[in-house]
Amino acid sequence: MNRVLPVLTVLFAILVIWYGAAVILNRAWVLDQAARSGTEVGFGQMLHETMTQERPVLPAPHQVAKGLWDGIAGQKITSKRSLVWHAGVTLSATLAGFALGTAAGLLLAIGIVHNRAMDMSVMPWAIASQTIPILAIAPMVIVVLASLGIKGLLPKALIAAYLSFFPVLVGMVKGLRAPDGMQLDLLRTYSASQGQTLRMLRLPSSVPYLFASLKVGIAAALVGTIVAELPAGATAGLGARLLSGSYYGQTIQIWAALFAAAILAAVLVMLIGAAERATLKRMGFVR
Amino acid sequence: MVIEARHLNLTFPTDDGPVHALKDVDLIVEAGDFVSFIGPSGCGKTTLLRCIAALETPTGGSLTVRGMTADAARQARSYGYVFQAAGLYPWRTIAGNIRLPLEIMGYPKAEQAERVQAVLDLVELGQFGRKFPWQLSGGMQQRASIARALAFDAGILLMDEPFGALDEIVRDRLNEELLRLWQRTGKTIVFVTHSIPEAVYLSTKIVVMSPRPGRIAKVIESPLPRVRPLDIRDTPEFIRIAHEVRESLHEGGRHD
Numbered sequence: 001m002n003r004v005l006p007v008l009t010v011l012f013a014i015l016v017i018w019y020g021a022a023v024i025l026n027r028a029w030v031l032d033q034a035a036r037s038g039t040e041v042g043f044g045q046m047l048h049e050t051m052t053q054e055r056p057v058l059p060a061p062h063q064v065a066k067g068l069w070d071g072i073a074g075q076k077i078t079s080k081r082s083l084v085w086h087a088g089v090t091l092s093a094t095l096a097g098f099a100l101g102t103a104a105g106l107l108l109a110i111g112i113v114h115n116r117a118m119d120m121s122v123m124p125w126a127i128a129s130q131t132i133p134i135l136a137i138a139p140m141v142i143v144v145l146a147s148l149g150i151k152g153l154l155p156k157a158l159i160a161a162y163l164s165f166f167p168v169l170v171g172m173v174k175g176l177r178a179p180d181g182m183q184l185d186l187l188r189t190y191s192a193s194q195g196q197t198l199r200m201l202r203l204p205s206s207v208p209y210l211f212a213s214l215k216v217g218i219a220a221a222l223v224g225t226i227v228a229e230l231p232a233g234a235t236a237g238l239g240a241r242l243l244s245g246s247y248y249g250q251t252i253q254i255w256a257a258l259f260a261a262a263i264l265a266a267v268l269v270m271l272i273g274a275a276e277r278a279t280l281k282r283m284g285f286v287r
Numbered sequence: 288m289v290i291e292a293r294h295l296n297l298t299f300p301t302d303d304g305p306v307h308a309l310k311d312v313d314l315i316v317e318a319g320d321f322v323s324f325i326g327p328s329g330c331g332k333t334t335l336l337r338c339i340a341a342l343e344t345p346t347g348g349s350l351t352v353r354g355m356t357a358d359a360a361r362q363a364r365s366y367g368y369v370f371q372a373a374g375l376y377p378w379r380t381i382a383g384n385i386r387l388p389l390e391i392m393g394y395p396k397a398e399q400a401e402r403v404q405a406v407l408d409l410v411e412l413g414q415f416g417r418k419f420p421w422q423l424s425g426g427m428q429q430r431a432s433i434a435r436a437l438a439f440d441a442g443i444l445l446m447d448e449p450f451g452a453l454d455e456i457v458r459d460r461l462n463e464e465l466l467r468l469w470q471r472t473g474k475t476i477v478f479v480t481h482s483i484p485e486a487v488y489l490s491t492k493i494v495v496m497s498p499r500p501g502r503i504a505k506v507i508e509s510p511l512p513r514v515r516p517l518d519i520r521d522t523p524e525f526i527r528i529a530h531e532v533r534e535s536l537h538e539g540g541r542h543d
Contacts, residue, residue: 200391
């Protein structure tokens with residue numbers, strides 16, 4: 001109970017501020033309409049009309065909720081108007097990109113920990129890669145790959161991987177170096193090979209770091225996929241839904257798609273969190 | 288002889304000039320000996336042990352272990368090493384931890400299981416193989432780490448202050464058990480400690496070391512019998528040796 005109360009309080013505060021903002025931002029249109037038709041609107045009438053517009057500047061929470069509900073439950077999930085269908089398209093590319101990015105981050109981290117030349121050279125490039133705005137590079141990748149005949153899931157997954165490899169790389173470099181001198185000395189007394197040290201000590205020791213990275217990585221992969229869906233007139237995915245919403249001024253559709261993306265991210269991060277808790281407990285890292 | 292060091296030197300370069308961690312160390316350890324290195328911190332007792340284990344490389348002199356270089360002796364699985372902390376992997380059971388060196392060294396599966404059970408029984412942890420490290424007390428964890436060092440039948444056991452982090456009551460019991468284990472197995476044990484009673488109680492040979500530069504101040508051969516009940520520590524003989532060790536430590540420190 002004492003955990004629920006603060007959450008509800010914050011939620012309530014957000015709703016109040018949101019409704020207030022909706023009234024303020026949407027009022028101009030109501031007044032403008034009234035002035036054109038030469039009628040007067042009372043306060044109550046005005047309040048009502050700020051929350052029932054079809055294309056409000058800022059949709060009220062219940063409008064977004066309704067849009068979300070219509071998108072999720074009001075359509076067949078095979079329909080192009082279904083948010084579940086669009087989310088499914090985005091999710092498949094996100095997961096593919098996340099898998100690619102995690103594998104790349106892991107391999108690079110193993111290389112960095114075992115090879116001095118890679119240690120010196122890879123990290124600066126990895127950091128530089130993340131300073132390039134993804135919004136700038138995504139359309140180029142999509143267009144170049146499309147001209148090579150590669151379309152659909154793969155280009156989006158590549159953008160997602162480009163964003164999600166980095167947290168895994170940084171976390172795993174630290175994780176693979178987590179064993180202390182004594183633990184490494186112990187394996188030296190057995191004349192263990194580098195591969196054995198990696199398999200029996202470094203990889204298991206890095207598991208807590210891996211999960212922390214995966215949570216950041218999956219969120220980054222989702223962002224990458226949505227950004228990749230924006231250019232080149234994609235017709236499927238939450239990103240495409242955002243884009244078509246903004247073409248036609250369908251603000252409710254935009255917000256519904258945004259919330260769908262946020263819910264998807266939250267579910268993904270929660271799933272990784274659950275896997276993390278179970279794994280760390282099983283491996284004796286937490287009691 | 289099992290271990291022989293002649294004019295062993297080890298200098299570390301530091302920002303303040305070279306540090307002489309070991310200077311002209313001569314040492315002979317015979318098979319079946321229980322040798323303790325004792326001295327204040329900075330006397331090089333752990334460094335000397337690490338040289339024997341080929342975890343450090345001496346900068347001068349010669350060192351042989353079972354007639355080989357330290358490196359070759361390690362490759363030949365000549366020794367088990369016990370660290371100050373048990374260092375058990377939390378993701379492995381006690382049996383799994385003891386199996387670790389056996390897996391690395393490629394023992395067949397059936398033999399692994401046999402050996403694990405044998406050393407578990409040896410350190411009186413026979414019932415605890417399936418437990419995880421966090422389910423065991425500190426003393427039991429250290430016993431498990433000794434079992435791990437014994438699992439692959441090395442003739443030498445190198446121990447770096449293995450009971451340093453334990454309380455005195457547990458320590459006494461583990462000392463007693465270690466002596467029994469030594470008598471039963473006939474291993475050669477080299478043991479680093481900074482406790483005078485521990486060194487005198489356990490050792491057939493006490494190597495007193497002193498710092499700056501790290502060197503051997505005196506080697507005391509213990510006249511105590513090999514079978515030692517705990518109350519041997521109240522005999523005049525024991526007290527005389529302890530006194531001699533204390534005097535030598537004092538002598539060694541006087542040059543400071």
